[in-house]
Amino acid sequence: MAPVGRTLLILGLLVAGYGIAASLYGARSGREEWVVSGRRSVYALAGLMTIAWAIVEVAFIRNDFSFTVVAQHSSTTTPLFYKLAAPWSSQEGSLLLWVWLLSLWSSLVLFLTRRRVREIAPYATAVLLGFAVFFTSLAAFFANPFTTTANPPTEGAGLDPLLLHPSMMIHPPMLYSGYTLLAIPFAFAVGALITGRLNSEWIWVSRRFALAAWLFLGIGVVLGARWSYTELGWGGYWAWDPVENAALMPWLCTTAFIHSVMIQEKRGMLKVWNVSLVLAAGTLAILGTFLVRSGILDSIHAFGASTLGVPFVLLLAVMITGGIGLVLARRAQLRSDAQLDSLLSREAVFLLQNLVLVAMVFVIFWITFFPLISEAVTGTKVSVGPPAFRPFIVPLALVLVALAGIGPLIAWRRVTVANLRRNFTVPVLVGVATGVVLLAVGGVGAKPFALTMFALGAFVLASVAQELWRGTGARRAMTREAPPLALARLIRRNRRRYGGYIVHAGLAVLLIGVAASSSFQRSRDVVLAPGQHARVDGYEIRYVHPTVAATAQKISFGAVLDVSKGGKHVTTVRTTRGFYPSQDPTQGLIGRFFNGEADSNVGLRAGLTKDIWTVVNPDLTPLGSYINQGNGVFAAALARTMKSMPGLAAGQQQAALNTLWTLRDQAITGIANRYVTHPWPVEFLLIVDPLVTWIWIGAIIIAAGGLIALWPIPSLARGRIRVAAPSRASAPAVTAIREPVGASER
Amino acid sequence: MTFASFALVLAILFAVVLFLSAPLRVARAAGGDARSELADLEAAREAKYREIRDAELDHRTGKLSDADYEALDSTLRAEAIEILRSIDTISEL
Numbered sequence: 149m150a151p152v153g154r155t156l157l158i159l160g161l162l163v164a165g166y167g168i169a170a171s172l173y174g175a176r177s178g179r180e181e182w183v184v185s186g187r188r189s190v191y192a193l194a195g196l197m198t199i200a201w202a203i204v205e206v207a208f209i210r211n212d213f214s215f216t217v218v219a220q221h222s223s224t225t226t227p228l229f230y231k232l233a234a235p236w237s238s239q240e241g242s243l244l245l246w247v248w249l250l251s252l253w254s255s256l257v258l259f260l261t262r263r264r265v266r267e268i269a270p271y272a273t274a275v276l277l278g279f280a281v282f283f284t285s286l287a288a289f290f291a292n293p294f295t296t297t298a299n300p301p302t303e304g305a306g307l308d309p310l311l312l313h314p315s316m317m318i319h320p321p322m323l324y325s326g327y328t329l330l331a332i333p334f335a336f337a338v339g340a341l342i343t344g345r346l347n348s349e350w351i352w353v354s355r356r357f358a359l360a361a362w363l364f365l366g367i368g369v370v371l372g373a374r375w376s377y378t379e380l381g382w383g384g385y386w387a388w389d390p391v392e393n394a395a396l397m398p399w400l401c402t403t404a405f406i407h408s409v410m411i412q413e414k415r416g417m418l419k420v421w422n423v424s425l426v427l428a429a430g431t432l433a434i435l436g437t438f439l440v441r442s443g444i445l446d447s448i449h450a451f452g453a454s455t456l457g458v459p460f461v462l463l464l465a466v467m468i469t470g471g472i473g474l475v476l477a478r479r480a481q482l483r484s485d486a487q488l489d490s491l492l493s494r495e496a497v498f499l500l501q502n503l504v505l506v507a508m509v510f511v512i513f514w515i516t517f518f519p520l521i522s523e524a525v526t527g528t529k530v531s532v533g534p535p536a537f538r539p540f541i542v543p544l545a546l547v548l549v550a551l552a553g554i555g556p557l558i559a560w561r562r563v564t565v566a567n568l569r570r571n572f573t574v575p576v577l578v579g580v581a582t583g584v585v586l587l588a589v590g591g592v593g594a595k596p597f598a599l600t601m602f603a604l605g606a607f608v609l610a611s612v613a614q615e616l617w618r619g620t621g622a623r624r625a626m627t628r629e630a631p632p633l634a635l636a637r638l639i640r641r642n643r644r645r646y647g648g649y650i651v652h653a654g655l656a657v658l659l660i661g662v663a664a665s666s667s668f669q670r671s672r673d674v675v676l677a678p679g680q681h682a683r684v685d686g687y688e689i690r691y692v693h694p695t696v697a698a699t700a701q702k703i704s705f706g707a708v709l710d711v712s713k714g715g716k717h718v719t720t721v722r723t724t725r726g727f728y729p730s731q732d733p734t735q736g737l738i739g740r741f742f743n744g745e746a747d748s749n750v751g752l753r754a755g756l757t758k759d760i761w762t763v764v765n766p767d768l769t770p771l772g773s774y775i776n777q778g779n780g781v782f783a784a785a786l787a788r789t790m791k792s793m794p795g796l797a798a799g800q801q802q803a804a805l806n807t808l809w810t811l812r813d814q815a816i817t818g819i820a821n822r823y824v825t826h827p828w829p830v831e832f833l834l835i836v837d838p839l840v841t842w843i844w845i846g847a848i849i850i851a852a853g854g855l856i857a858l859w860p861i862p863s864l865a866r867g868r869i870r871v872a873a874p875s876r877a878s879a880p881a882v883t884a885i886r887e888p889v890g891a892s893e894r
Numbered sequence: 895m896t897f898a899s900f901a902l903v904l905a906i907l908f909a910v911v912l913f914l915s916a917p918l919r920v921a922r923a924a925g926g927d928a929r930s931e932l933a934d935l936e937a938a939r940e941a942k943y944r945e946i947r948d949a950e951l952d953h954r955t956g957k958l959s960d961a962d963y964e965a966l967d968s969t970l971r972a973e974a975i976e977i978l979r980s981i982d983t984i985s986e987l
Contacts, residue, residue: 151895155903163910170914184917192910199906264933348937413941414948559957560948561966570956615955622954642951 153294271339326365334430381748394436416485579607647857658846723751736779
């Protein structure tokens with residue numbers, strides 16, 4: 149099926165090229181049939197790429213090593229679950245995934261808007277297909293997933309062991325969905341700028357898809373952090389790695405847009421700002437893909453370093469110069485319709501929040517790219533790590549959390565001092581009380597940033613709780629519904645508002661977890677022999693005994709650790725480090741099983757207050773002499789067997805080789821078992837980390853809030869408030885049909 | 895490429911060409927500025943309605959005083975009427 153796949157890529161390229169031409173011709177000439185045909189080319193592209201993607205997946209499932217990408221990224225021993233995920237571990241598969249997801253999301257948005265945004269849509273279609281042409285060209289001419297080899301190997305190289313983690317099944321598709329969804333607001337912004345239709349309509353499309361991109365990107369970022377925490381064995385969840393930052397920057401930009409777009413919707417303000425944010429987020433999404441795929445910056449997350457840098461730089465240059473040019477050309481139409489009424493208003497809070505978010509993006513961008521900038525200027529590549537980010541990001545994050553609490557409490561347009569007092573009293577008291585109480589707890593006062601984050605987090609949670617309480621109360625006053633029903637209906641009918649508030653609460657919970665775990669983490673690097681123990685943060689962690697497991701996939705050397713506190717047993721954790729066979733023949737017939745890629749299986753006891761995190765790093769040096777001896781013995785045995793082959797029948801040859809491999813497997817097991825039968829001291833990293841679980845809980849709350857805000861409103865709630873059509877003969881009168889608090893939104 | 899693969903590619907190509915050319919075989923009425931303007935105003939109307947509801951919810955949850963709410967509500971309704979007038983004008987064209 150490889151030739152079919154290759155042809156589909158070329159056909160996809162032609163279809164996308166045709167779609168651009170048809171859409172632009174239709175838009176310029178006013179002939180709608182061409183616009184419709186152009187839109188259909190997006191649907192056709194989605195169909196073609198779906199078949200292409202299916203061919204790649206089937207090749208992985210069938211262990212078809214005639215596909216180079218399968219031979220390089222899978223093996224017969226790779227579990228089916230990971231075979232399905234293996235395509236996106238490769239450069240070729242990732243590019244195809246990008247086009248496939250882009251074509252699917254583009255089809256969805258163009259189908260939903262087929263009777264709206266008629267002037268903008270053809271240009272947006274052309275931009276989306278432009279992205280498709282770029283990525284399909286890369287897949288067809290630079291990294292083709294359908295490249296085959298005439299002499300396929302009998303066994304593949306296997307998947308990178310670090311990618312053998314459940315979250316790898318959904319983490320990359322989530323990130324790529326986020327990136328490709330960001331192309332949609334970008335495309336509609338470009339369409340709006342080209343046509344000059346910069347009022348409400350393009351915002352209607354962009355807001356919803358920006359929110360979807362924000363949700364997917366956020367889930368992808370958190371899954372990446374979870375993978376880092378449980379798989380990489382360094383003890384953290386966020387390393388300010390370039391690839392992590394590449395996903396965070398467009399997410400922050402989109403967060404800013406989701407808020408500031410409301411000001412444009414309500415007041416007709418910030419038009420330049422909003423369109424710039426959308427263009428920046430789209431460009432940062434491409435930059436993120438570029439960082440992952442190019443390998444220009446060292447990253448623990450980059451698995452496909454290649455030479456695709458130049459095409460990406462060219463695309464980014466076109467996006468940046470084109471975007472700036474269009475904004476400048478339309479600056480007259482992008483003037484605000486209104487001005488800020490008061491600095492004490494929700495608009496002002498959103499504006500400040502936007503500035504903080506953009507400042508964060510700027511800081512992250514500058515520090516992430518500083519190694520490249522320093523290399524360009526001084527010739528020396530400076531490496532930067534988390535300490536470079538913290539002095540800037542921590543204060544900005546504190547301001548952001550404070551604003552997340554203030555925003556829900558303050559009205560649009562104007563507020564009075566009396567209203568401020570009424571709304572802020574309880575949340576501020578909760579925040580201050582939390583700070584004072586925690587100050588009394590030993591050690592918290594020594595970490596002022598963490599203490600401030602806890603107090604502000606409590607303030608946000610109190611403000612959201614107060615909003616839900618008052619909203620429910622207001623609804624109950626009108627409907628007499630039971631409190632749970634009133635709350636559910638309040639949220640259901642005001643999804644955008646209360647979904648957003650729930651996101652704010654989740655953010656507070658997440659950042660409380662981040663502040664606690666980064667400020668109060670206790671860790672020790674120790675070398676222990678069986679029976680020995682180490683103390684970490686009051687916990688006694690005892691190395692009970694070593695473990696070993698040899699399978700066709702890997703050899704795992706591990707440890708059972710007993711954790712107790714004050715003489716009371718707390719938990720037992722198991723940690724292993726697995727070694728995957730190397731394909732390097734110079735490692736020897738035995739040695740290659742002990743010197744390949746390795747991954748860590750963390751021994752974790754997660755709790756609501758503390759995580760006990762352990763990882764073993766066994767030193768295999770004591771096995772070296774046995775491995776070397778085995779290499780020599782089996783190399784000689786293999787030579788003898790091969791020498792005797794010509795005199796044997798085919799069945800006997802196979803039997804002789806099978807005997808040799810069985811003996812080799814026994815020898816490997818015997819050598820590996822020495823780790824248990826003759827244990828030696830091994831190295832452990834032991835960490836006690838407070839409130840990490842709340843990071844994941846906070847992320848789930850954020851995702852739930854995002855889903856509520858994104859979910860389409862029920863048809864029942866639409867149009868409940870009606871404004872009477874103005875009479876042309878007399879002065880118009882507008883009457884709102886009163887609906888229980890919180891009617892619909894879109 | 896085997897014959898079966900070749901036939902499959904040809905079939906896909908044929909289907910794509912048919913699918914893309916279908917709209918070209920049926921002439922459609924051209925879109926106009928008025929229709930786009932109308933869509934834009936309808937989106938603005940929805941946003942204004944939402945703003946009216948938001949103000950009402952802000953008032954009921956104590957974020958807006960009675961006086962502020964009345965003033966704001968009147969302004970928003972006046973703005974909504976302006977939008978409705980514009981929609982009427984364009985609809986008549």
